[in-house]
Amino acid sequence: MSARCIRTPGTHSSTISSVTNLTTETQVAPTRPQQTGAEVFAPVLPVDLRVTRLAKSFAGTLIFKNVSFGLSRGEAVAIVGANGTGKSTLLRCLMGLIPADAGAIDVLGTDVRGAKSSDLRAMRAQMGLVSQKHNLVPRLSVLSNVVQGLLGQSPGIRHWSQSFAPAASRAEAMAALTKVGLAHLASRRADRLSGGQSQRVAIARALVGQPKILIADEPTASLDPAAGEDVMDLFFDLARQEGVTVIFISHNIDHALRYGDRVLGLADGGMPLDARAKNLSAQDLRGLYD
Template sequence: MNKVGTGTEAVSAVAVAPVPAIRADALSKSYDPARPVLRDISLAIRPGERVALIGPNGSGKSTLLRCLIGLHAPSGGTLEVLGQPLHGHATRRARAHVRGRTGMVFQHHALVRRRVALSNVLHGLLHRPGGWRALSHQTAPSDWRARGMAALEAVGLADRALDRVDALSGGQQQRVAIARALVRDPEFLIADEPAASLDPAAGRDVMALFARLCAERGITLLYTSHDMAHARDYSDRIVALRDGQVQFDTPSHDLSAEHLQESFDG
């Protein structure tokens, strides 16, 4: 092996491929043995990669997301997320480890509308020891409040920290939800149709924010979308599911709008 000298140290000139953040091999999931939801899913996502997951309703997207965060155990195959095995007899500790390092954003925000933005952001820390203190910004420790404010600053809403969520626009509410995910310092972020409830301009803003923040922080991002422009413009790769199987897994820049639409039209 060739070595390149740097001072007194020798550094390998051969790049070592990073261990995938997510690796699934022959993954299957069935609630009824006669009707499998996922079949023979093989997938590897690199740390820091941004992946769009597309496919028609009923293709298995939501089930795959639930498996990836340890909510549903696979019926077959292997699954590792952030170095933790989630297949077979995966332990409760392994699932909790994955969830503690994962941020989640949903289509309908899941915010407490009568609480202020900062309190909602701090709800991302409820999983921590003493997490009851994150129920409100008034009971949270000062370092937690500082983290919450930094997350709101990252999404451009620091000036609305003490405004009730129900006084914010839909796009601003989704930014609060993003800040709630970011306050966890996640390694992996899952977004399930994050722009579906927003108008086109707000949807583009939210997706651009996701893509930028994840790239800046090295967060692995997996998001679902029925908007083919969002799937192509804000990801590095697109994975299409159909009938519980991977239809294609291709770099985003290699796919045309027509090719993407085929994943829905068949």
Template structure:
């Protein structure tokens, strides 16, 4: 379980990006953060993996206490947490397989990670590519793949970590509708099969309704909806999007 207790974020310029927020996310759930740009979705995700330290509150993972308790606990939490980004952050000149293998580096010390990784790691990476339908592209350069394929390599890289939690920040925002649906379908299927907790930020209401177990609607740094897809009605969508006040903070 991932738990946030009264987590709030105010940036150095004085902008309140996230009001005090409490959430409990049980293991194996597929949760979608829904809202417009500037709603606080990315800030909330960054708190969950420790990239942003809240000005108040605690982030607790798996009953192990606050992830900010020490450098060691934060490092261990990040090792168990896979990240998928909007701009997949692949190294274009490297093959799909080499990019996925980067998800294994945290399993080794700094000296060992400078050497070729063991055969077992290569097998894990190949299996991850197979699960997103890209085993036949394993040796292709990343910059020779389509946008949807590159994002699926990003999913495979995250899965190669063998994570307990996946955080995905607008993973389909730069893709066309068909490619975006394929990427989310792959992510949803793998998380279901492996019992991985997923927290995914989206703009697309239709995708949120299709894939989420639970939807968190954010506006102006506050949670204004928390429920199932069936409970997300037209009036609430209007409140999240149409009636959302302009934000000064980043998403």
């Protein structure tokens, strides 16, 4: 597989630095046992998401084009890039919240661009979202906010409050709160939480429906550094325990390298970087912001 390239700082802004050892393949090459001639293949991980030559523009202004990548089950992928390069727009296209102009998107077996509304709802029910603004309902309790993560899981039931939610749903919400260490605050109103606590509740809400894919859009942007580290550690500990595929946007280069298995970089209307985090340095990523 050929290496993709990024611009890196230097005497000339056009200097190109190759990123090597890139891989997005989900199948491991065969190995031969020493005692027999039989070939043994490692299990092939499911591909939860595949994007092919995706393009998007607004009012005639190109945001990105020819964006292609795939995500294997359980993989954590960071999306980085300067403001205005289309990171959040890309996530919204993946979820079918806005239409792409061209290309193909397959999420959990759903053709996003050609899917009916009912199919998109079923797809989103298998996805959890954590945003930089936790979007909790201030007047509701912590438990009620987490229960809302089950909206759409049970046809005909509206999980607006734990008072009306089935007992099983309340139990699932309490289990999710236990995972994030906030079960003792289940009855507290959401508007009485700290920023870090609010984001933990948002993580519990995203996880309660047992999603296959978690999407995080700048989950620590509104937090101080210490709280941000705690939230990221918790988020990825839980995601890996559950075997969930993660896509997260971050302006924090250290976070992208520490928590991502892969890093995708958007710049200049495209995606010039797709590399394993272990093969990258902070300097490589800074080149995307020049």
